[in-house]
Amino acid sequence: MALSTTIVRTQWTDGGPSTSQGFVIQWRVVSDTKAYELTIASDAKALRDATCGEPGDPIPGTTFSTSSITTTLRLRAFQIDPVLGSKGFVFDVTATYSSEYTWANISGGGGSDKLVLPVTVDMEAGERTMQAWRTASSLGGFAVAPSYIYGKSFDIGGTGIDDAGKPTQVRVPTMDVRISMVHDASNTSIGTLTAVYDKINTIQGTWNSQAFLHWSAYEVFCTAATVTNIRDEYYRVTYNFRWDYWRDCNQVPQYDTNGLPIIDGSTKKAKFVFWTGLNRNTSDHNVIFNNNTDAVLAKQMAKEGTYLTYP
Numbered sequence: 001m002a003l004s005t006t007i008v009r010t011q012w013t014d015g016g017p018s019t020s021q022g023f024v025i026q027w028r029v030v031s032d033t034k035a036y037e038l039t040i041a042s043d044a045k046a047l048r049d050a051t052c053g054e055p056g057d058p059i060p061g062t063t064f065s066t067s068s069i070t071t072t073l074r075l076r077a078f079q080i081d082p083v084l085g086s087k088g089f090v091f092d093v094t095a096t097y098s099s100e101y102t103w104a105n106i107s108g109g110g111g112s113d114k115l116v117l118p119v120t121v122d123m124e125a126g127e128r129t130m131q132a133w134r135t136a137s138s139l140g141g142f143a144v145a146p147s148y149i150y151g152k153s154f155d156i157g158g159t160g161i162d163d164a165g166k167p168t169q170v171r172v173p174t175m176d177v178r179i180s181m182v183h184d185a186s187n188t189s190i191g192t193l194t195a196v197y198d199k200i201n202t203i204q205g206t207w208n209s210q211a212f213l214h215w216s217a218y219e220v221f222c223t224a225a226t227v228t229n230i231r232d233e234y235y236r237v238t239y240n241f242r243w244d245y246w247r248d249c250n251q252v253p254q255y256d257t258n259g260l261p262i263i264d265g266s267t268k269k270a271k272f273v274f275w276t277g278l279n280r281n282t283s284d285h286n287v288i289f290n291n292n293t294d295a296v297l298a299k300q301m302a303k304e305g306t307y308l309t310y311p
Helices: 041-049 193-203 285-291 295-304
Strands: 003-014 021-031 074-082 090-099 102-104 114-116 119-132 152-155 168-184 220-231 234-244 250-253 273-276
Touching (some): 114 295
């Protein structure tokens, strides 16, 4: 039962980082021995296997790789159409291949053009409200600056803003940053979802122990992470980070045995005020980029917004 195949049409699409790659191949299949019926499972399978293969397969004749422009494409859908009047001897098979990788033209910046997975960033500047007894024009204006290591500090100094121990509500600047990356769970060089879980487990709830994007060490902490399936082997992994002007610390005065703030007799303000906060662990937040095909390029895209600025 010989089947002869000929490629009669191809179509290639690559729209850059905001879209995905696409490739369409159409085969003309001719049987020289028998008529095929699409209602018969074995006949439909024979036509499929002679052309495009199974969903998830690469383009025939290629193997998965991130070094060539078409080698991350996988079969997503196919269609078999009997040619009118051929009586089951001639068919057109149309296969659609696609990928979430896009070709990054970075050779102009001294790198090698390559396939990369998208990295996007959202930023939201805001404030949190809290009760405070002291303030200062800068962090250096406090005798003890807010820090990631508290615990509970020594008296913080600064300027008293309470009214005989009653605090003032203040607004502390914050910045929430969401870094979203597409993860290919089928790419063994960057790992399955187990590798993603390991990264989340490492950094969630911790301060950055190393410089991370726009921040020096110990300036941001990871508040949360989400993983959602896009399709098939692709997942969107989003990490949430927060920068806080007062390092996520709160203020608390020293209380007497009646639970009232101890007042300084001369200033009529709370006599002693301390920073309090969660004593979080630390980790290198840069490990999140290791689940991309190029960690250095992914980090740059997260910081600068595009690969066009490479290096």
